[in-house]
Amino acid sequence: MQRKAYVPGAAALIAALLAGCTGGSDDRGPTDDANPGKAGTASAAAEPGRYATLPEACRAVSRGTLDALLPGAREIADPVRREAAYGGEATQTFDTDRKTGCRWKVESADATDHLLVDFERVVSYDTAVSDDTEAEDLFAGKVTAADLPAPAVSSATGSPSASPSSSAAPSPTGTSPSSGVSPAAGGAGSASAAPPASAPASPSGNSSTGPSPSATTSAELQPRLLEGLGDEAFVDDALDSSASTAKQRTVTVAFRTSNVIVTVRYEEQPTTIGTVPDSEEMQDRARNLAAQLADSLRG
Helix, strand or coil: CCCCCHHHHHHHHHHHHHHHHHHHHHHHHHHHHHHHHHHHCCCCCCCCCCCCCCCCCHCCCCCCHHHHHCHHHHCCCCCHHHHHHCCCCCCCCCCCEEEEEEEEEECCCCCCCCEEEEECHHHHEEEEECCHHHHHHHHHHHHHCCCCCHHHCCCCCCCCHHHHHHHHHCCCCCCCCEEEECCCCCHHHHCCCCCCCCCCCCCCCCCCHHHHHHHHHHHHHCCCEEECCEEEEEEEECCCCCCCCCCCCEEEEEEEECCCEEEEEEEEECCCCCCCCCHHHHHHHHHHHHHHHHHHHHH
């Protein structure tokens, strides 16, 4: 009896279908293998900043330091008012983990002094950018806004053109106003890179002679970048040029350490018209406070 041949044909058809299915699964293979590769190339999240909280600004400054910055505080007779003056007033903030500040104002017979201390913790919301990098960019904007005279900061040879007598301390000059302040200027020049420890030695005597102090100490006391304070720092010094009132000087010291930016703003306005607050003395006080705050953060 003769057998029919359709069975082998069906087998061939099934084999062809199986081959097609196998080819389709092979085509999908590389696509599946690509997914793990993409996951492997994903960049890791940037490191967080060192600081997750901030100190309480009104408690960050010691009473002894406040006495130096606000000399009228200890002269207040009423103990309640005196304690309030030392306590300061907290600045308004909606998140004390991100920003905190405190301001003080004290009046005395000689001057009115203002002090502001501000802490800002910078947080990056971009996982590819670290908190430190974000803080560094923000601080760079503050330096730019301060408009520091950068070319004159590091040039010790550029300043003598404005004040030859101050650069040649051993040889006295014949100009009587500058000869009185020349030793102070010479001392400042020899310790310009060091912390201002010896500044209070000659605080006064310069306030009544307006042009002389700025001429003899312009290279040392002009707004400039600072070294040895946090990761980066600067000092700004501005004198109100209004001739109708007593001269108000504002000294600002700002520094960054990791993802925290600290600003110290110190203002003084004498009660006597024509009196000029001493730049060196005010800068020394503000820088000393900033150094104390930097040490407390390193804690």
